[in-house]
Amino acid sequence: MAKASAKAKKENAIVRYFKATHxxxxxxxxxxxxxxLNLTLIVVGVTAFMAxxxxxxxxxxxxxxSLIFR
Structure with missing residues (x-):
């Protein structure tokens, strides 16, 4: 009986989580x-510049x- 109650609570928690997420x-x-598109181009541009x-x-x-340790 206790296991069924704990399982039901766990399922309810999971259902509540997905409802809240939705x-x-x-x-x-x-x-x-x-x-x-604009934000993607900015990210790609900044990444290319930094690289x-x-x-x-x-x-x-x-x-x-290479000059110092010849």
């Missing part, structure tokens, strides 16, 4: 297709170390 997802303001910058810094340090 309710919260309804409140979300999802971006438009254009907003999502190039870090690659340049790595190249400079590699050259400096």
């Amino acid at each position: 309710s919260e997802l309804k409140k979300v303001r999802w971006p438009t297709r254009q907003e999502a 190039a910058l870090l690659g340049l810094i790595d190249y400079i340090f590699a050259k400096m170390f």
Whole structure:
């Protein structure tokens, strides 16, 4: 009897969780297709810029170390 009650409580908790999640997802303001595209392009651009910058810094340090430790 106690196991059945505990199992029912656990299932109710799971059901409550999914209902609450569904309710919260309804409140979300999802971006438009254009907003999502613009933000994606910004992220890709910043990522490419940072990769190039870090690659340049790595190249400079590699050259400096090769000159120092000849």
